[in-house]
Amino acid sequence: MEKLIYKNGLLYTNVFLSHDGKEVIVEDVIIDTGAFHTIISPVFLEKLDTEVSLDDEIINAYGLGGGMCSSLRKRIDKIGIGGINIEDMRIDFGEIDPEDRVNGLIGLDFLKAAKIIIDIDENKIFLKD
Template identity: 55%
Template sequence: MHKLVIKNGLLYTSVILKHEGKSVIVNDVIIDTGAFHTIIAADYLESMDVGFSDEDELVKASGYGGTVCYSVRKKIDSIECGNIVVNNIKLDFGEIDPNERVNGLIGLDYLRSAGVILDLVDLIMYIKK
């Protein structure tokens, strides 16, 4: 079970990214059921000192209102939201919020892979048993 917080009318949480023996905590991440892919600000790859590989791909994404941005889709070892862990997942890394108030969006790829249930009454998420 993992606690969520509502700020500015949105669901927020924190995640831990792990890759090649390194990890980083990413705060101010929005749970976004309207996002197909999870995206994290590219600065967090840099803070883990993780480079790019031939397996990484450049992807084009369309956001709300038709804005278009590009990001790098990279397979990482794991993403953790409390005790909810998804291993070997491809995440997008790029710009989410030019004002730097949002560090990432947790999308359906993570939520469905983990089997997450969102309890909006108690503001928790947990894995379906």
């Protein structure tokens, strides 16, 4: 179980990224059931000090307002929220918020793969039994 932070009408958490022996914590990440894919600010890709590999992809995505943005889809060794981890997952690194108030979105790809249940009343997430 992991406690979520309710602010500005959204549920926030911290995310742990691990790749090639390097680790980083990403704060202010929104749990977004409306997002198909998880996306993290590219600042954290730089903090992981990892290189672009042949299996990385440039992805074009459209937001709710219809604006298009590009991101780098990269396989990461591990992504987690508290003790809830997914290994060998492809996540996007791209701009989410031009004003840098949000560092990422946890999308349905992570939520479904981890079999997450969201308790809105208690502001918690936990694994399905």
